[in-house]
Amino acid sequence: MNYVGKIDRSFYKEISKTIITDEVIITDERIEHIIQRRGKDFYDKYRPYFAEIVENPDYIFNDKKINTALAAKSVNKDGSSVNIVIKIATETDDPEFKNSIITAVVEGHKRFEQRLRNNEPIYKRVDNNK
Numbered sequence: 001m002n003y004v005g006k007i008d009r010s011f012y013k014e015i016s017k018t019i020i021t022d023e024v025i026i027t028d029e030r031i032e033h034i035i036q037r038r039g040k041d042f043y044d045k046y047r048p049y050f051a052e053i054v055e056n057p058d059y060i061f062n063d064k065k066i067n068t069a070l071a072a073k074s075v076n077k078d079g080s081s082v083n084i085v086i087k088i089a090t091e092t093d094d095p096e097f098k099n100s101i102i103t104a105v106v107e108g109h110k111r112f113e114q115r116l117r118n119n120e121p122i123y124k125r126v127d128n129n130k
Contacts (some may be wrong), residue, residue: 005051014122018091018119024054026101061125079109
């Protein structure tokens with residue numbers, strides 16, 4: 001189990017009202033999953049951003065599975081977005097469970113724009129500089 005960071009529970013309140021922790025972890029098994037699916041280069045390139053993505057996402061979307069969220073953040077100048085699927089630990093889970101990263105993927109700018117058109121985010125970062 002590898003500590004990643006902390007979520008702001010208020011960002012994820014539409015996923016579940018009974019989030020039991022703000023801590024986010026990634027297991028060795030999930031790291032292997034990401035490396036097998038996306039490659040070691042992908043993992044090495046984007047792993048340093050995982051904490052920033054879960055702690056300060058640009059967008060959060062409901063995922064297809066219950067108590068899971070998709071946290072998205074643009075970390076490249078090319079407009080692509082790194083998306084992290086997070087399983088939210090709720091009161092129905094073992095009290096020792098933490099919020100955990102399930103997988104990560106990069107979406108190009110066009111695909112992410114399509115996501116925004118087709119899915120209503122449950123959270124959107126407000127940029128005070130604009």
